[in-house]
Amino acid sequence: xxxxxxxxxxxxxxxxxxxxxxxxxxxxxxxxxxxxxxxxxxxxxxxxxxxxxxxxxxxxxxxxxxxxxxxxxxxxxxxxxxxxxxxxxxxxxxxxxxxxxxxxxxxxxxxxxxxxxxxxxxxxxxxxxxxxxxxxxxxx
Amino acid sequence: xxxxxxxxxxxxxxxxxxxxxxxxxxxxxxxxxxxxxxxxxxxxxxxxxxxxxxxxxxxxxxxxxxxxxxxxxxxxxxxxxxxxxxxxxxxxxxxxxxxxxxxxxxxxxxxxxxxxxxxxxxxxxxxxxxxxxxxxxxxxxxxxxxxxxxxxxxxxxxxxxxxxxxxxxxxxxxxxxxxxxxxxxxxxxxxxxxxxxxxxxxxxxxxxxxxxxxxxxxxxxxxxxxxxxxxxxxxxxxxxxxxxxxxxxxxxxxxxxxxxxxxxxxxxxxxxxxxxxxx
Numbered sequence: 001x002x003x004x005x006x007x008x009x010x011x012x013x014x015x016x017x018x019x020x021x022x023x024x025x026x027x028x029x030x031x032x033x034x035x036x037x038x039x040x041x042x043x044x045x046x047x048x049x050x051x052x053x054x055x056x057x058x059x060x061x062x063x064x065x066x067x068x069x070x071x072x073x074x075x076x077x078x079x080x081x082x083x084x085x086x087x088x089x090x091x092x093x094x095x096x097x098x099x100x101x102x103x104x105x106x107x108x109x110x111x112x113x114x115x116x117x118x119x120x121x122x123x124x125x126x127x128x129x130x131x132x133x134x135x136x137x138x139x140x
Numbered sequence: 141x142x143x144x145x146x147x148x149x150x151x152x153x154x155x156x157x158x159x160x161x162x163x164x165x166x167x168x169x170x171x172x173x174x175x176x177x178x179x180x181x182x183x184x185x186x187x188x189x190x191x192x193x194x195x196x197x198x199x200x201x202x203x204x205x206x207x208x209x210x211x212x213x214x215x216x217x218x219x220x221x222x223x224x225x226x227x228x229x230x231x232x233x234x235x236x237x238x239x240x241x242x243x244x245x246x247x248x249x250x251x252x253x254x255x256x257x258x259x260x261x262x263x264x265x266x267x268x269x270x271x272x273x274x275x276x277x278x279x280x281x282x283x284x285x286x287x288x289x290x291x292x293x294x295x296x297x298x299x300x301x302x303x304x305x306x307x308x309x310x311x312x313x314x315x316x317x318x319x320x321x322x323x324x325x326x327x328x329x330x331x332x333x334x335x336x337x338x339x340x341x342x343x344x345x346x347x348x349x350x351x352x353x354x355x356x357x358x359x360x361x362x363x364x365x366x367x368x369x370x371x372x373x374x375x376x377x378x379x380x381x382x383x384x385x386x387x388x389x390x391x392x393x394x395x396x397x398x399x400x401x402x403x404x405x406x407x408x409x410x411x412x413x414x415x416x417x418x419x
Contacts, residue, residue, distance in 0.1 A: 001330060003257045024156045031164065036187050038255070039262040039299060041171040046164025053157040060153075101168050102259045103306070111328045 002118035006126050007034065008094055011051055012087060015072045016063070020056060027052040040102060047098035054093040058086055075131035087127050088120070095120045182253050182264040183294035191253040191264060199250070199395065206395045213282050244361050246398040247271060249279075252297070256332040256391050261304040263288065265397060268296040278359045278400045285366045285389035286310055286323075286354060287397050298399075304332055304391060312337060312366055313355040319344040320355050321383070323366065332391045335367065339380045346372050352385055359402060 011027055018026075031045030038044065059073070062082065070077035073086060099116045148155060182188055249271075253264035267273050279287040279300050288302040301308055303325055310323040321337035329336070337352065350369040356362025371384035402408075 020153050020156055024160050028160050028163070035167075036184065037182065037190075038258065039182050039264075040168075040258065040260070042164050042167025042169075045167060046161055049157060049160040049164055053153065053161075056153040099259070101165070104168075105306070108328060115330070 001115060002122045004119060004122040004126050005094070005098070006123060006130070008048070008051060008091060008123065009127050009130060011048060012055070012090055012127070013072055013074060016059065016070070023052050023056065024049060043098060043101045046101055047094045050097045051090050051094040054090050055086075058089055062086075074134075075128070076135050083131065084124075084128065088124055091123050091127070092116075092120045095123070182262070183268070183292050183297045183299050185294075188252070188264065188294070188297045192266065195250075195252045202393065202395055205393065209282055209284075210396075243403050245401045245403070247273070247401060249298075249397050249399055251394050251397060254302075254391070254394050256304060257330075258304075259326060259330070260306055261302045261391075262291065263300040263302050263394065263397075265298050265300060265399070266296070267399060268298050269293050270295055272401065273298045273399055276359065277402070277405075279397050280360070280364055280400060281389050281394060281397050285387060286360060286364060287389065287391075287394070289359070290399065300397070302391065303335065303387075303389075309358075310360065310366075311355045311357040312352050314340075314344070314346065314369075315351040315353050316347075317344055319346070320357070323352075323385075333387055334370070335385055335387055336374075337383045337385060340383060342379050342381055344381075346381075346383055348372065359400075359405060361400065361402075 007030070011030060014023065014026065027048040028045060031048035034044040034048075035041045073083070075083040078086070095116045099112050099119070103112045182191055247267060249265040249267040251263055252266050253262075255261045255263075263279075265279075273290055273293050275290050275293060277290045279290060281287050286303055288300045288305070288308055290298050291301040292299045303310065303323070306324075306326055308325065311320060312323045313320045319340050321340040323335055323337055325335045327336060340346070346369060348369055348371075352366045352369065354360040354362055354364040354366060365388055367385040367387040367389075369383055370386045372381070374382045374384060376382050
């Protein structure tokens with residue numbers, strides 16, 4: 001019922017300074033690689049691209065453009081509240097696109113949505129867990 | 141013109157999103173069509189090799205249970221041979237088959253990649269064009285039911301659209317009263333041990349634990365066991381009923397499969413294509 005996709009942590013943790021086009025290209029390549037192994041050409045690709053879009057929007061709204069104090073949006077750098085909201089929005093957007101493209105019909109709408117939500121929570125849990133394992137708060 | 145460029149570059153995130161997202165969706169849609177001719181999947185050389193190598197360890201771990209199932213099957217076949225011999229010697233019957241060699245031949249293959257958690261699942265096997273595999277050949281598991289249809293073939297590998305896929309429909313019938321229905325998987329259910337039979341006419345009486353076998357109307361030979369009925373109380377609101385079954389086949393531990401070559405498949409398809417399409 002709930003399938004986690006932890007690989008999105010890679011896209012979540014890319015540094016702030018990367019130009020948008022490069023971000024999209026990285027997401028595209030990541031998605032295509034996963035699709036090759038899952039035999040679902042295009043599904044993960046579209047989902048990864050959506051994730052990067054949400055990531056760019058969220059960062060442009062919450063972090064000031066001039067001074068990126070931190071190099072990467074990690075839990076240790078940004079604090080738990082910011083990171084949780086960031087990770088949840090990105091994960092949820094990714095999973096919605098992923099599951100709906102995979103199902104590709106609306107007759108199973110509510111079931112797919114439920115599956116999507118449970119998987120997103122599972123992924124979020126694992127992502128946060130991994131972040132806590134590699135947690136290092138910067139000494140200011 | 142200059143303003144347009146400024147506008148585009150200010151909102152570049154959005155425009156990039158539109159471009160890349162469309163590529164992804166186009167790929168998905170094209171991939172959803174019946175015949176896939178793309179190479180970015182597990183029949184690909186690189187991806188296929190990775191799966192072959194990854195599978196070595198898993199194969200080793202499962203040796204015990206695979207051996208057991210093979211031994212059971214061997215025993216069953218030996219019994220059948222014995223039975224055939226007995227008939228021959230006692231009655232001296234010569235069975236003459238008018239089409240010569242048997243209609244169905246089996247080819248064993250090893251599963252090198254398998255998935256059960258997606259909405260649409262595929263299996264990759266280590267046989268391909270060189271072994272005579274073609275698209276749409278049915279695939280079964282040793283002694284325990286149906287697996288799916290061959291979807292894509294490369295020189296040495298093939299992908300199988302498993303029963304756990306939204307587009308897989310297999311014609312099955314109940315062994316007790318020959319009621320025919322269509323076996324599907326995954327409508328509001330993603331349990332790989334359960335599936336549904338749809339479009340069984342309402343007047344049939346169906347009991348729990350009834351055995352379900354393939355009907356022989358699709359590409360599968362008739363009489364292959366599929367599962368047992370586990371729930372008959374699903375309301376559909378029309379003249380057909382839907383029945384839930386427990387599959388005999390455990391997709392999570394699939395190691396070896398048989399690909400069935402049907403000598404008459406091409407002939408049958410050609411003949412049926414001539415029917416006027418009146419529906």
